[in-house]
Amino acid sequence: MKTIITYGTFDILHPGHVELLKKARELGDYLIVGISTDEFNEIKGKVAYNSYEDRKAMIEAIKYVDMIIPEEYWEQKIDDITKYNVDILVMGDDWKGSDKFTYLEDFVEVVFIPRIRNLSSTRVKQDLANPEINKFVKK
Numbered sequence: 001m002k003t004i005i006t007y008g009t010f011d012i013l014h015p016g017h018v019e020l021l022k023k024a025r026e027l028g029d030y031l032i033v034g035i036s037t038d039e040f041n042e043i044k045g046k047v048a049y050n051s052y053e054d055r056k057a058m059i060e061a062i063k064y065v066d067m068i069i070p071e072e073y074w075e076q077k078i079d080d081i082t083k084y085n086v087d088i089l090v091m092g093d094d095w096k097g098s099d100k101f102t103y104l105e106d107f108v109e110v111v112f113i114p115r116i117r118n119l120s121s122t123r124v125k126q127d128l129a130n131p132e133i134n135k136f137v138k139k
């Protein structure tokens with residue numbers, strides 16, 4: 001059995017998240033998603049609109065996801081890789097080259113999935129605040 005793991009905040013759910021989770025699950029048999037807790041986001045200086053419990057409930061409802069764990073500290077990825085016998089760690093390619101992930105390549109296969117349409121939770125929040133925005137995101 002091939003175990004995949006990925007991490008994120010998954011605040012305002014968008015097609016980029018769903019695509020990432022679908023592609024991640026296709027790389028193996030069991031997909032674990034580490035969701036940043038509200039406390040960890042505070043450490044990262046990130047403010048989410050949805051609480052951890054709400055973000056977890058949304059990600060849990062996605063059929064590609066087999067298990068959710070809270071992400072609570074920076075060094076946790078190494079611990080999770082051992083604890084859950086992870087074969088592949090997946091992230092969106094916005095993280096390619098980041099020192100937050102490069103060192104993990106010594107411990108596990110790391111796969112970066114291309115982002116679609118430059119979407120992000122931040123962009124959704126900004127676009128919704130802009131009355132000029134197109135109805136559908138084209139690129």
Ligand code: CTP
Nearest residue numbers: 008009010016020091092115116119120121122
């Ligand atoms: N991701 C992706 N494609 C996108 C947006 C995000 O593959 N268009 C990936 C990220 O690279 C990460 C995961 O989805 O692996 C969770 O992303 P998240 O932390 O929620 O990032 P964003 O949607 O970019 O949110 P924010 O604007 O808050 O950073």
